[in-house]
Amino acid sequence: MGPPGPPGRAEHPRLTTPLAGEPWWRSAVVYQIYPRSFADADGDGVGDLEGIRRHLDHLVWLGVDAVWVSPFFRSPMADFGYDVADYCDVDPLFGTLADFDRLLAEAHERGLKMLIDWVPNHTSNQHPWFAESKSSRSSPKRDWYVWRDRPNNWKAAFDETQSAWTWDEDTGQYYLHLFLPEQPDLNWANAEVVEAMHGVLRFWLDRGVDGFRIDVVHGLGKDQSFPDAPPETADRPWSSQNDHESTHAILRDLRRLVDGYSGDRVLVGEVYLLSTRQVAPYYGDGDELHLAFNFPPLYEPWEAPAWRHSVERVVEELDPRRAWPTWVLSNHDNPRHRTRYGSEARARSAAVLLLTLRGTPFLYAGEELGLEDAEISPERRVDPGGRDGCRAPIPWDASAGHGWAGEDTWLPWPPEADARSAAVGRQDEGSVLHLYRRLLVARRASVALRLGSWSPLPSPSGVFAYVREADGDRRAVVVNYTDDAVEVDLPGPWAVQVASDGSGEGERYEGVAGASQALLLSPGGS
Numbered sequence: 001m002g003p004p005g006p007p008g009r010a011e012h013p014r015l016t017t018p019l020a021g022e023p024w025w026r027s028a029v030v031y032q033i034y035p036r037s038f039a040d041a042d043g044d045g046v047g048d049l050e051g052i053r054r055h056l057d058h059l060v061w062l063g064v065d066a067v068w069v070s071p072f073f074r075s076p077m078a079d080f081g082y083d084v085a086d087y088c089d090v091d092p093l094f095g096t097l098a099d100f101d102r103l104l105a106e107a108h109e110r111g112l113k114m115l116i117d118w119v120p121n122h123t124s125n126q127h128p129w130f131a132e133s134k135s136s137r138s139s140p141k142r143d144w145y146v147w148r149d150r151p152n153n154w155k156a157a158f159d160e161t162q163s164a165w166t167w168d169e170d171t172g173q174y175y176l177h178l179f180l181p182e183q184p185d186l187n188w189a190n191a192e193v194v195e196a197m198h199g200v201l202r203f204w205l206d207r208g209v210d211g212f213r214i215d216v217v218h219g220l221g222k223d224q225s226f227p228d229a230p231p232e233t234a235d236r237p238w239s240s241q242n243d244h245e246s247t248h249a250i251l252r253d254l255r256r257l258v259d260g261y262s263g264d265r266v267l268v269g270e271v272y273l274l275s276t277r278q279v280a281p282y283y284g285d286g287d288e289l290h291l292a293f294n295f296p297p298l299y300e301p302w303e304a305p306a307w308r309h310s311v312e313r314v315v316e317e318l319d320p321r322r323a324w325p326t327w328v329l330s331n332h333d334n335p336r337h338r339t340r341y342g343s344e345a346r347a348r349s350a351a352v353l354l355l356t357l358r359g360t361p362f363l364y365a366g367e368e369l370g371l372e373d374a375e376i377s378p379e380r381r382v383d384p385g386g387r388d389g390c391r392a393p394i395p396w397d398a399s400a401g402h403g404w405a406g407e408d409t410w411l412p413w414p415p416e417a418d419a420r421s422a423a424v425g426r427q428d429e430g431s432v433l434h435l436y437r438r439l440l441v442a443r444r445a446s447v448a449l450r451l452g453s454w455s456p457l458p459s460p461s462g463v464f465a466y467v468r469e470a471d472g473d474r475r476a477v478v479v480n481y482t483d484d485a486v487e488v489d490l491p492g493p494w495a496v497q498v499a500s501d502g503s504g505e506g507e508r509y510e511g512v513a514g515a516s517q518a519l520l521l522s523p524g525g526s
């Protein structure tokens with residue numbers, strides 16, 4: 001690794017929106033917190049809301065604009081909170097509603113927006129609605145879930161041998177669950193379900209949240225004839241295939257509800273359909289989701305042609321709709337990109353890419369520390385979907401307990417937890433943590449990076465290069481995906497503003513991108 005870059009002392013200016021009328025979430029960088037794994041204040045080995053509150057200053061120092069907190073609602077935790085038993089209360093494991101209100105107030109005091117996770121496709125089987133629905137065929141809530149005499153061929157998530165239908169002995173019918181049997185699907189074709197779930201959104205909007213990340217949003221509308229999956233895809237979970245037109249009317253109603261509140265509240269949908277063409281319609285005509293996750297880039301290998309293609313797909317599909325893209329490399333469902341790409345140098349370059357593409361980036365807590373997935377021995381496995389590795393606890397310092405109040409954490413620590421801890425990273429200006437901070441400082445100061453246009457630059461094999469531009473402000477980005485230095489001639493002059501390995505920052509760009517290096521360039525340096 002090259003010498004450390006210049007001191008990361010630059011203060012973060014307040015986020016300004018120089019292009020009048022731009023909602024905050026277009027220029028924002030969102031930071032995902034998986035609450036079990038972030039920080040533990042009460043010593044039970046599981047993170048909690050008070051733990052998050054105590055680390056808000058880390059996020060301010062880092063320079064993110066918004067936080068998305070994965071589910072902390074009452075839950076039997078079959079899917080670690082994505083099985084909700086009460087949408088309007090905090091699970092005692094994570095704290096209380098008062099803890100949430102305090103967290104939200106303190107985030108807002110620091111200028112941070114807060115999104116929460118809304119899980120509308122399914123409840124827990126322990127939710128009182130499901131208990132009532134299951135109690136008899138004539139229950140007034142029978143139709144709140146999906147009951148059928150015969151199953152179709154849909155597969156549940158996590159285990160391709162598992163049907164998406166489970167037989168209920170008591171009432172002699174099957175119920176639908178795109179995920180675990182403990183996660184029965186709500187029936188969004190039922191108007192009472194819609195009204196009840198709108199009530200959940202109002203509950204949190206009235207408390208002041210800035211928006212929602214919507215779980216499995218493409219699952220809501222279902223073909224009421226429940227046709228079989230075609231033979232070619234019958235082995236894949238239906239949760240990654242359900243794409244029915246009736247979802248769009250549901251989304252337009254949600255959008256109207258949310259836009260009725262002041263403050264540019266935002267809906268970010270998890271559209272887990274692995275084609276950008278299928279994701280794009282979920283923005284509607286500016287009247288459905290404000291933002292949608294687009295996962296194809298996350299599943300691309302670390303190769304220039306694959307990324308160029310993936311980014312061009314986004315431009316082609318989203319631009320005609322004037323839909324604003326999102327970018328995500330890591331989350332609580334996938335191996336971290338540091339682990340997937342196989343080296344720290346690549347993970348650093350990926351950070352430059354993530355934070356300079358056109359759209360709203362989502363960071364996953366711990367990626368700013370350069371964390372790898374934890375190794376999970378068979379006896380420590382807890383997740384039915386095999387996703388424990390990326391959910392390892394965040395090491396805050398180099399002490400034995402890494403800043404967690406208890407001794408035994410729910411999952412083991414990630415590799416190099418001492419050296420990668422937040423405290424150690426802060427002391428080292430060459431750390432991954434300081435790289436993220438410099439990139440976030442650069443973004444805040446550049447309208448081109450936050451909101452500008454994007455155009456590809458001609459570049460040699462193994463390199464992906466592009467320009468961002470707005471209001472006379474310009475930045476160029478060069479990402480070298482290869483493990484060799486490559487000459488990349490750009491009509492310049494340019495200066496190195498941020499280098500993934502910290503080398504040459506503030507100096508003239510000499511027309512070479514180092515091995516696995518990415519560069520953010522600003523005009524000048526002649």
Ligand code: TEU
Pocket residue numbers: 079082083119157179215216239240270272332333334385387
């Ligand atoms: O994920 C939806 C989803 O489709 C993923 O589960 C995906 O199939 C898998 O993780 C790929 O590895 C959301 C949540 O993000 C996830 O944590 C939940 O388990 C799931 O919904 C059910 O609520």
